[in-house]
Amino acid sequence: MRHQPIDSSLFVENRARLKRLLPPNSLVIVHANDVLPTNADGSFKNFPSTDLFYLTGVEQEESILLLFPDSPEPTQREILFVREPIEILEIWEGHKLTKAEATEASGVTTIKWIGDFPNILRNCMLTAEQIFLNQNEHRRAAAVVQTRDDRFVAECQKQFPLHTYRRLAPLLHQLRAVKSDAEVELIRRACGITKGGFERLLGFVKPGVYEHEVEAELSHEFIRNRGAFAYTPIIASGKNACGLHYVQNDQICNDGDLLLLDVASNYANYNSDLTRTIPVNGRFTPRQRDVYDAVLRVMRASIAGAVVGKMHRDWHHESQLMMNEELLKLGLLTKEDVAKHTREEPACKKYFMHGLGHSIGLDVHDVAPGNVPFAAGWVMTVEPGIYLPDEGFAVRLENDILITEDGSVDLMADIPVEADEIEAMMAASRK
Template identity: 75%
Template sequence: MRHQALDSKLFIDNRAKLTSLLPKNSLAVVNANDVLPTNADGSLKLVPNADLFYLSGIEQEESILMLYPDAFEPKNREVLFLREPTELLQIWEGTKLTQERATEISGIPTVKWLKDFPLALRDAMLSADEVFLNSNEHRRAAVTVETRDERFVEQCKRDYPLHTYRRLAPLLHKLRAVKSDLEVDLIKKAIEITDKGFHRLLHFLKPGVTEFEIEAELIHEYTRNRGAFAYTPIVASGKNACGLHYIDNDQVCQDGDLVLVDTGSNYGNYNSDLTRTVPVNGKFTKRQRDVYDAVLRVMRASIAGAVVGKAHRDWQHEAQLMMNDELLGLGLITKEQIAEHTREKPACKKYFMHGLGHPMGLDVHDVAPLDAPFAPGWVLTVEPGIYLPDEGFAVRLENDILITEDGPVDLMKDIPVEADHIESIMQEATAAR
């Protein structure tokens, strides 16, 4: 793992929160993600299963966590199963977790090898009344590839057809939406790394550089600070920024254009998510500045409006109403169009067609109950934008915030966002070249 060792208290507390929600005499099992193949004998780097990491801190392939809080033997109430680090395995794949190291990371005293899992599972299944199994229930997930968890569900149903099975995901979504202080600290660390990357970008950007060179500057800064891309970055100059998920990042940044950079580092598997739109030559035109300031006003007002008890859909609608007024002032829509505005067909949709923000944490688009209002401990992105393909540019701005009882906290307040501040940094960099 690239990050520094994390406090096992985080995972101990998370397991306690989950077991408090389980009915009496229930069993829960969570599997690691698959190592996915590429071509020939290649494979992708493992992406840790967010739920397994949340409950154990373990980032190793094929790992399994079994929780049985009411097991008769205390040693069987939390059991972690790992690949046995044989000499041959470690020659070919490198160091693997020992049982002792896995206990240090997770706080789980009982760590066994995978060969012990079938018998341990059978023993637990024959005693438990209900069995909670996991699956990816993110509402925007494209579930086209069968996961280890899904294969395990099918195996359990075949081997133990008379058991009562229940969904673990709703419980984990409820818990993961509310970040603990330790989790917020990890998100802040990821944001700190992202801030360094953005400053590096501002000092590097000038007419003639390519979008992929900007991407290279970002990953340089993230990597040297123990981070990594939280997601594939968007580096979109000129009209490219009007494609919401443009990731080719292969064009030259032209003098007079804006470049929209949507990027974030992660740290310890917790993510950040930043968007800034900056002038390639270090100076906004008047039209660019007018649009930029309009988006910034909506972002700041939306941050202030993200309060405890508010429903996400109402927060989104408030932003749309504000955006209507901004677009009117920019000459992009009319009063007549605003008068016809509805939640289903907002007047601003042609120019602001996406969501205002999303929960963030172990996943960039993190899990949370759909119908739950904002609560203390939620971390959200706030990302309004205006897209003008006919004018050859777009502006999107995005900060990450923490919901608290005392109001929203902007976790990215120290990252430059005012147009004057960005211009000043870029002009100083130009003078120093």
């Protein structure tokens, strides 16, 4: 746990919110993620289950949360199972949570060792009427690898075939979409770390540096502030920026190029997501500046347009209409092109082909209900762009916002984005 401790009241309240959505006599089971293998005897670093973390604050592998609010046995209404910290584990893998530490992190008072889970599960299953099990139901998930949750679903249904099974994911998506004040503060902390990384780069980038050297500067700044890359960084100079998910980061940054930086930190498993586009030599050309300002206008208008009650698809379409007008002024579209615009075939698609933004939180592309309007407490990214491979550059800008009843709040308002400010800060760093 690199981050500072989080008050367990956050996770106590998250569990309480979930319990209020459950029908009577329901049993909920949520597993930690697997520790995934690499090659030979290697494994990836443990990546916490965001659902388990949301409900417990626990990041340790092989942990299980069992919720049975209506159990006739009070000690079985809320149980967290963790690995027993025996001496051999301490020697080979390091410290594991004690029962007291698990309670302190999660607010769960009944802690059991993982070996106790089968017997307690059977006892609860014989009393419960509805079983809520978890799976990754993100709309864009490539569900080709069987997870620990997947295996448990199959095992549980085999062992207890006559029970009524329900999907937990829709309930968690509903809950996780709305961030509490405590969650917003953790996201703000991630945004603050990201701000430091970006401002560090404004004093580092110049003709002749390599993209991976820029990545190294960010890594230093993020890690020293208890953060880490929220996602694989995109550091794309020149035409590389026209590939939406370019991550090689191995090319030189040339004089006259723009450098697109889609890079951000997380903190305490909560993510930020930032994109900036800066001139490698510290000055935009007139054409680069015109494109940059066009994207910035669409971003600012889209931030203002993210209001409670608006559907995501309508918000996105509004940005496309604005982008059509900007592309028309840039000479990239004709009036005839704009007149042919439809939702299915937007006129701007050649130059702005991706979504305007997504929910963000414990996952970078965070879970949220797909067919409901924006609500107060949603945290969203806003990321329009214009991509010009024939001209050898692209511009994308991205900030994170909090949607409130009084309008949207830009959580990255203090991170430089105006072209004049970026040029001034790059010039000042070179004196």
